[in-house]
Amino acid sequence: MAKEKEMSDVTALPFEKALAELEQIVQRLERGDVALEESIKIYERGEQLKKRCDALLAEAEARVEKITRDSRGKAAGTEPLDRE
Secondary structure (H helix, E strand, C coil): CHHHHHHHHHHCCCHHHHHHHHHHHHHHHHHCCCCHHHHHHHHHHHHHHHHHHHHHHHHHHHHCEEEEECCCCCEEEEEECCCC
């Protein structure tokens, strides 16, 4: 049940907050001064945050449109951004 609450908390976070928390987790793990059990717990949280950030970026990318131009170089409309 606690794991479900943690996951729901992640799914409600905006991109900036999720990324900031993920950066904090990375810094803590890189310092190496976290106990093993705590390291595992925050690593799992980091994985959830990474998935959230990836999903939000994919959503944003899908909404981005590129401007199309006519033969004279004037804006002629928009079309979805091609995903590579």
